[in-house]
């Protein structure tokens with residue numbers, strides 16, 4: 001994608017679970033090259049939005065386009081082929097496979113499928129990006145939480161996404177690990193992948209994001225550059241005033 005090209009276009013997206021309106025008419029445009037911090041109090045709809053963008057959920061109403069294609073109703077693997085990739089809060093790698101082969105599998109079934117041999121070579125390059133190449137022969141059970149989350153990112157970039165959705169990818173890490181993970185997110189972004197990161201650590205969002213989008217009770221509360229958004233009285237109230 002050319003820098004500045006519209007990659008994600010959500011129009012009036014709503015999602016209800018029974019009587020709960022998790023998202024209530026969110027319109028959002030994300031351009032190639034952005035690194036968007038998606039924040040908001042617990043229950044504000046962040047994970048629901050990620051699930052809608054990746055096809056894990058289907059909106060109750062509204063439209064979602066990725067790279068100009070309507071993705072509503074497409075299966076998650078089809079949306080992956082359009083160029084959306086995501087990480088999960090709780091990584092679930094294939095425990096019986098090596099770290100390398102976990103990434104190779106993602107490549108083999110990705111946008112440009114290839115046999116195991118070349119996929120393994122490409123997997124090493126993905127592991128390089130997340131600084132995990134030295135653990136290529138390990139099994140997931142032998143690596144720690146931080147490393148498992150880096151593996152999750154390596155698997156997510158293996159499909160060569162246009163947009164990478166990172167859902168709480170730093171949860172449970174210690175400060176040194178957070179710094180390391182932030183550096184990895186920067187490296188991924190520098191390879192040309194547009195990123196949406198859901199993160200409750202505002203310090204991290206401020207460090208990383210080119211733009212911050214705040215959800216509150218399923219609606220867009222603020223959207224703009226990190227400094228302006230974080231000083232917005234409505235945003236401060238949403239976080240602290242209840």
Ligand code: ADP
Nearest residue numbers: 017020022040041042043044045046047048049
């Ligand atoms: P966040 O990620 O910002 O914490 P969520 O998107 O997880 O928020 O949740 C938004 C709202 O939708 C919450 O009220 C939550 O309880 C509700 N919700 C999310 N997923 C489901 C579901 N599968 N079934 C019922 N309610 C849900």
